[in-house]
Amino acid sequence: MTEVQVMDADWLEFHPNPKKPDFILPKGAVDAHCHVFGPSPEFPYAPERKYTPCNAGKDKLYALRDFLGFDKNVIVQATCHGKDNRAMVDACRTAGDKARGIASVGPDITMDELRDMDEAGVRGVRFNFVKRLVDATPKEVFLGIAEKIAKLDWHIVVYFEAADLEELTPFLKQLPTTIVVDHMGRPDVTKGVDHPDFQRFIQLMEDVPTIWSKVTCPERLTKAGYPYDDVVPFYQAIVDRFDDRVLWGTDWPHPNMKTHMPDDGALVDYIPRIARTAEQQKKLLVDNPMRLYWAR
Numbered sequence: 001m002t003e004v005q006v007m008d009a010d011w012l013e014f015h016p017n018p019k020k021p022d023f024i025l026p027k028g029a030v031d032a033h034c035h036v037f038g039p040s041p042e043f044p045y046a047p048e049r050k051y052t053p054c055n056a057g058k059d060k061l062y063a064l065r066d067f068l069g070f071d072k073n074v075i076v077q078a079t080c081h082g083k084d085n086r087a088m089v090d091a092c093r094t095a096g097d098k099a100r101g102i103a104s105v106g107p108d109i110t111m112d113e114l115r116d117m118d119e120a121g122v123r124g125v126r127f128n129f130v131k132r133l134v135d136a137t138p139k140e141v142f143l144g145i146a147e148k149i150a151k152l153d154w155h156i157v158v159y160f161e162a163a164d165l166e167e168l169t170p171f172l173k174q175l176p177t178t179i180v181v182d183h184m185g186r187p188d189v190t191k192g193v194d195h196p197d198f199q200r201f202i203q204l205m206e207d208v209p210t211i212w213s214k215v216t217c218p219e220r221l222t223k224a225g226y227p228y229d230d231v232v233p234f235y236q237a238i239v240d241r242f243d244d245r246v247l248w249g250t251d252w253p254h255p256n257m258k259t260h261m262p263d264d265g266a267l268v269d270y271i272p273r274i275a276r277t278a279e280q281q282k283k284l285l286v287d288n289p290m291r292l293y294w295a296r
């Protein structure tokens with residue numbers, strides 16, 4: 001019998017009717033960080049998951065894409081689906097050239113399986129180090145996966161929290177591909193841009209020209225709450241230095257938000273505070289994601 005997977009009691013569902021953004025996105029803009037959840041039971045959540053979300057399938061994602069004015073999506077495998085990439089791959093196939101994917105795979109993945117995903121639009125894997133989301137994976141396992149995916153010219157998305165960066169740095173420097181760091185490595189924004197923890201991240205991007213950053217998730221990083229003023233200097237510090245290596249995304253459907261659910265239209269309106277010039281905005285929303293995900 002199919003198990004009914006009920007969302008967690010404290011789960012916050014995505015915004016039911018976001019505002020139409022005032023900020024007009026440049027033509028061809030890419031939402032380069034979002035997820036699909038299920039829908040279960042068609043795409044069941046993984047037994048090893050740490051949370052059970054609401055269903056948030058491809059149809060809803062693509063309706064939001066069109067409503068906000070985006071042209072394309074990059075769909076990142078969320079941990080609630082473990083290493084079962086079917087929902088994400090199905091969403092990519094449905095969107096055709098309008099979506100790319102980031103998978104989560106184990107060490108036993110074969111080159112044939114990777115090639116199948118590549119044909120569907122997958123262009124990378126995600127290594128997750130956030131302890132509340134996943135059980136730890138040995139670094140040698142990640143290095144083995146990195147060697148395989150490098151053959152397909154994929155890249156690696158890494159998700160970690162600021163406190164873990166120092167320990168992770170030698171590992172990141174060993175990875176053979178481009179690396180994209182989720183949400184600027186999740187700085188503690190109460191410490192300020194000049195704190196050694198955030199300066200360490202800036203220094204890493206200075207030292208390693210293949211490291212990119214997503215300038216995403218003010219709703220997650222803020223301590224002050226909406227309109228997320230406290231996160232603005234962090235984004236500007238990264239975008240002003242590395243405007244060729246930054247990506248932006250909604251993070252829809254906003255997993256594990258506990259304080260509030262952001263309005264996706266208001267998140268789009270926040271973009272001009274992250275990237276202040278039209279040139280920076282075009283790089284962030286069009287040129288950079290196109291170079292990384294749509295080169296072929």
Ligand SMILES: O=C(O)/C=C(\CC(=O)C(=O)O)C(=O)O
Binds near residue numbers: 133256
């Ligand atoms: O959207 C995100 O990046 C953030 C997540 C969830 C997540 O990534 C996952 O489950 O894979 C989080 O911080 O809870």
